[in-house]
Amino acid sequence: MSLLEVNDLRVSFRQDGQLTQAVKGVSFTVDRGETVALVGESGSGKSVTALSTVSLLAGSAEVEGSVTYDGQQMIGADEQRLQQVRGNDISFIFQEPMTSLNPLHTIEKQMAESLALHQGVVGSEARIRIIELLNKVGIRDPQDRLDSYPHQLSGGQRQRVMIAMALANKPDVLIADEPTTALDVTIQAQILELLAELQKSENMGMLFITHDLGIVRRIADRVCVMKDGEIVETGPTSEIFDNPQHPYTQKLLAAEPSGVPEPIASDAEVIAHTDGLRVWFPIQRGFLKRTVGHVKAVNDATISVRAGETLGIVGESGSGKTTLALALMRLISSDGGITYRDQDVRKWSTRELRRLRKDMQIVFQDPFGSLSPRMTCAQIIAEGLAIHNVDPHRAPRDLVVEVMQETGLDPAAMDRYPHEFSGGQRQRIAIARAMVLRPKLLVLDEPTSALDMTVQVQIVELLRNLQQKYGLAYLFISHDLKVVRAMSHQVLVMKQGDVVEMGPSEALFETPQTDYTRELIAAAG
Known part of the structure; x- marks a missing residue:
């Protein structure tokens, strides 16, 4: 049995009396210690699929199918059970940490809140755990950063704080939704390396959502390619990259800026x-x-x-x-x-x-x-x-x-x-x-x-x-x-x-x- 199993997931949104289908019969699994990449263009249904795993979608969403975590059904589960799983067993890292972190609270306060809620860890014990987590994700002199607010950190540092918060409760599944899109190449490489190391040491399953196939090649074990709410191709990463079968996958792999600009005139002003x-x-x-x-x-x-x-x-x-x-x-x-x-x-x-x-x-x-x-x-x-x-x-x-x-x-x-x-x-x-x-x-x-x-x-x-x-x-x-x-x-x-x-x-x-x-x-x- 896989750690996370998604079977025939269908998600529709009701607006002005009309039903729009965003996810159409999606199925995949994530095992412990495995990274599965969900790739596709904006609007293909990647994030909706991820949010469906722990019922984080808006009230206008109608969800059918099956999502099981460790054998337990998540769709239709009561709110108390879902709160137990969210952030504790299944954690999220989002694309833009500035909108995910509370601008009015210090880093210590935000991380302490999660530890108190899920593990009952408070006071000096929580502070020691926070410093340990910040150290683990590569924040230098973490004790000096506890009183910092999100705007006082760089983009890379904010993303590291988000990863530390996601790992605070030792989750079994980490869902990373475009976590490196807004980062510089050097910071991006560091974050990817950090995620790979942490996943290995913690033996987590990871669902990695991205539109950047270069990242997928470096981090994923298996790939699911999404288009218009459906998975059109799935398989081991090397197989998908070396021998893509679906025309859409071929198009994605070919979509890389190439060539050189036209030469300029020697007398150009x-x-x-x-x-x-x-x-x-x-x-x-x-x-x-x-x-x-x-x-x-x-x-x-x-x-x-x-x-x-x-x-x-x-x-x-x-x-x-x-x-x-x-x-x-x-x-x-x-x-x-x-x-x-x-x-x-x-x-x-x-x-x-x-x-x-x-x-x-x-x-x-x-x-x-x-x-x-x-x-x-x-x-x-x-x-x-x-x-x-x-x-x-x-x-x-x-x-x-x-x-x-x-x-x-x-x-x-x-x-x-x-x-x-x-x-x-x-x-x-x-x-x-x-x-x-x-x-x-x-x-x-x-x-x-x-x-x-x-x-x-x-x-x-x-x-x-x-x-x-x-x-x-x-x-x-x-x-x-x-x-x-x-x-x-x-x-x-x-x-x-x-x-x-x-x-x-x-x-x-x-x-x-x-x-x-x-x-x-x-x-x-």
Whole structure:
């Protein structure tokens, strides 16, 4: 008998009197000491399946079939039994720890709550256990972190705290739902290694949910491929990767950004240039707020990007990638030289900078967070047209139709709101909003990290086509080195505010010159 058995699971959601089926007859098992990966694109039913195991779905869900843990039926079990199992026998790690951790409570308080609830461990005994757990998941000087709040920890540290909380009650089954998607490659590699070690030492069964097949190859024993609520293929990891049978599995495995960008003209114009750019944030202490030091976010960065060229910027969180781009765009103050098309823009007034705003646009990582939920797609895309007086002789709606077609969006959907689009479509709207102004430079800040692999490939192809058509200069910020390699002519590597290496993309990936760059490339697998 398997530790966790799911048989013919069917989940439907009732909304406005209509029933929508999200999971359609899914069956799989997880044994002790085994990692089973559930892979597929967004909306395929992966997370709904996982949440069904301990009845964590919304009240509108209708669940049929069988889910047994250690031989006991979970579907239809009473609330007392479910509370006993949740977080105790079956634990969860979610994608974004910042939304899973309580921002108002310290790390110690949140972890102590779980220990008191499930094991009756309180006081000094609980504190000793918490320090032991934080130490086990690789948090340095854990006793100094007990009074920290979630916002005072880095992304990697928060994810380690989530893992410590999940392991606090020594679960038999660990369900990890996209636990590394938002992390840098080096932190991602550390978290995967940590999960593998802990699973082995604790002999847990693990259900690992992801859309990243590179991770699956490294961590899973068996793979279940989901599409539209069904498992279309299942088998040992090596078999699925070496000899995929289903067309959808083949499509997923082939969905990896590849190739190289088109070469740029030898006489291409330099669009933007920085000379010894420096961004230091003062550390102020005391009643009089005296400056006692500086956070050196960017230190002496000299870069150039030409028309039709992509400069990839890579490095861990906090290395200064986004700060460098914001300083170049004059969105934050900095020291050092900044020129735009041979014009010194450091002393430009707010009025003069407005022209720069039109020519320099930015696309963010999370399109849902950067699109107003109260505006339609057409209103979002057209917002900048009136501000910058773009093509005043043409109707804004005509320009919106044109740019939507150009970015692969259906103009018939222009009056819909952001929540009515998929993640990939929302990212296309964000690109269309920038492109409608016909900019010369586009800053792309992690534009593909929250997207499925197949959608990533589409967005990379779209960006390449737009660059070729309009001779756009790109600053491409990412921790996904495969995407950076496929997009970039030049690559800049940053660490703790310093530029540690810069050079042509192919040369940098083939023969990295610094240990840090080699570490990044090795961590990306």
